[in-house]
Amino acid sequence: MKPMGPIPPAFADQHGDLVIAGKTWADWIEKAGDTPLFIYDFGIVAAQIAALRAALPAGVGIHYAVKANPFAPLVRAIAPLVDGLDIASAGELTLVSREAPGLPVSFAGPGKRDDALVAAITAGVTINLESAGEATRSLALGDRLGIAPRLAVRVNPSFELRGSGMRMGGRASPFGVDAEAVPALVAMIQRAGAEWRGLHIFAGSQTLDTAAIIDSQAATLALAGDLADRIGATPPLVNLGGGFGIPYFPGDRPVDVTAIGCALGDALASASASLTGASYAVELGRWLVGTCGVYLTRVIDRKESRGETFLVTDGGLHHQLAASGNFGTVVRRNYPVAVTHRMGEPAVDMVTVVGCLCTPLDRLADQVTLPQAEPGDVIAVFLAGAYGLSASPTAFLGHPLPTELLAGLPDNPNAIFTS
Ligand SMILES: Cc1ncc(COP(=O)(O)O)c(C=O)c1O
Known part of the structure; x- marks a missing residue:
């Protein structure tokens, strides 16, 4: 057995x-x-969102990562309860434009084709840049369209989310721009006249280790502060990522969102002065709907x-x-x-x-x-x-x-x- x-x-x-x-x-x-x-059962989703809201410090937004479950009625029902949506393709852009018009949308993921970038720039979506090449293409496409693109930089941090089922930091990666190269890239997109929307730092997925999430959020804030210092400007939005797991297997225990929220409140209170005025969000899929x-x-x-x-x-x-x-x-x-x-x-x-x-x-x-x-x-x-x-x-x-x-x-x- x-x-x-x-x-x-x-x-x-x-x-x-x-x-x-x-x-x-x-x-x-x-x-x-x-x-x-x-x-x-949407009642469960609504309860998860309410519990997270109650746990997070005031003002930290909740973004839903549509990839977790793109069922159209679910996206439509979630839209009024969250502060933004994260998409990963032009198909998801079509979906959220139909089901959740008016909600802020950000677009992460490697390999965005020119037609997807054009659709995103035209729709006013924030593009989370995965590379310098994607930045150059977005700027050229924005020029051609006569629209200043909204660009945030996804950072490939030097740390990873411990205990994560899917690590997305701390190593060579197709995801995000290596942290040390971010200030120069932000300077370049600012010089080119794009609207710089901030930093996106997503270190991993499906971790049940509450302490690891707390440490990762603190490290994310420290990194965002350091980058803001080096950039010489406050990021409008610091997207702190997510990675909250759910119990699937024997012995799994749920993450403690109250403890995460408390620790995040402390970390925000002592964040670098270079982040004063920044907005914050977490970006979750699985924990909200799984x-x-x-x-x-x-x-x-x-x-x-x-x-x-x-x-x-x-x-x-x-x-x-x-x-x-x-x-x-x-x-x-x-x-x-x-x-x-x-x-x-x-x-x-x-x-x-x-x-x-x-x-x-x-x-x-x-x-x-x-x-x-x-x-x-x-x-x-x-x-x-x-x-x-x-x-x-x-x-x-x-x-x-x-x-x-x-x-x-x-x-x-x-x-x-x-x-
Ligand atoms: C950029 C990004 N955001 C959000 C998510 C959603 O992660 P999860 O469903 O574990 O919350 C992922 C998952 O891979 C991701 O890559």
């Missing part, structure tokens, strides 16, 4: 039928018409093979790659899963839950113990709200796309938005 991660608190203490955003799993399947499907999602998939077959039991489902890694351990993890571990009509029942049956793809990688849960499940029963895979469908190889083997549903809007509890 192999352990699995903790079921998120909103679903953990249920008995009998799994209830998501006030409706049972069976209600949701009826609404979707079929399995597999994703349900996102726990809101549940993926439901039906058992098609139950088979024994050489002493092991397999529950073969109609879903798989083409929808929920992360649960198969093939997105951002080195060692495969089990996400929390459950039999939807047997919540809280004793786990009596050791099974491996697989998807319907012809690859041994397609395991949604490996040798876990669950209540007994038979063909026709439905398995819930939790923690499907971030880097789920949009981070999965949906075209592989030509299976249909799953339905996505958003519900649980606090001011509109009966509304359901579907894909």
Whole structure:
């Protein structure tokens, strides 16, 4: 038997039928018409944002990284609750222009093509520059368009976010401009007449180490102060990045956002004078939306093979790659899963839950113990709200796309938005 991660608190203490955003799993399947499907409970997202707001020092903005979950109704619902959006492509720019008009947008990510830069400059989006070459191209395109581009510099810091599942600092990197080269680049874009929007320092993703996040934010502020000194100007915005993780696996503990907020308040109070007047933001995806999602998939077959039991489902890694351990993890571990009509029942049956793809990688849960499940029963895979469908190889083997549903809007509890 192999352990699995903790079921998120909103679903953990249920008995009998799994209830998501006030409706049972069976209600949701009826609404979707079929399995597999994703349900996102927006009440959970709203609660995460409210908890973060309460923890952060006043005035520190919250930006949502759309890449975590670009489901249009979710982006539309989040927009009024956050202070900005982070996008990573021209496609995401089209999405946020439609779903969240008027909200400040910044555009990070390497390999921005000229047509994407043109769209961003035209839309007044802040481009987080990943290199000197991107700066030169943005300035030339701005000249051609007759628009002063809004440019911030993404800094490749000399430190990394400890404990991070995906490190994005402290090494040679396609992301950001090496810290020591930033003052000269800012001087160049200022001379060229661009609007310098500040600094973006994103050191890593998915860390559960509260102390590491606190240290990284303090180091980020110190670096921003030092760069502001050397630039000789206050950055309008210091984007402090994020990297807050969520518990996926056995033994994982949530980050302590209250402690992070307190420490950030102290660090801001003693920040360099060169930062006086700067605005601040954190940029998060997974922590805001990861726990809101549940993926439901039906058992098609139950088979024994050489002493092991397999529950073969109609879903798989083409929808929920992360649960198969093939997105951002080195060692495969089990996400929390459950039999939807047997919540809280004793786990009596050791099974491996697989998807319907012809690859041994397609395991949604490996040798876990669950209540007994038979063909026709439905398995819930939790923690499907971030880097789920949009981070999965949906075209592989030509299976249909799953339905996505958003519900649980606090001011509109009966509304359901579907894909
Ligand atoms: C620039 C940038 N911002 C935000 C994020 C979102 O990170 P997370 O979903 O871990 O909060 C990422 C993730 O890779 C990123 O690269």
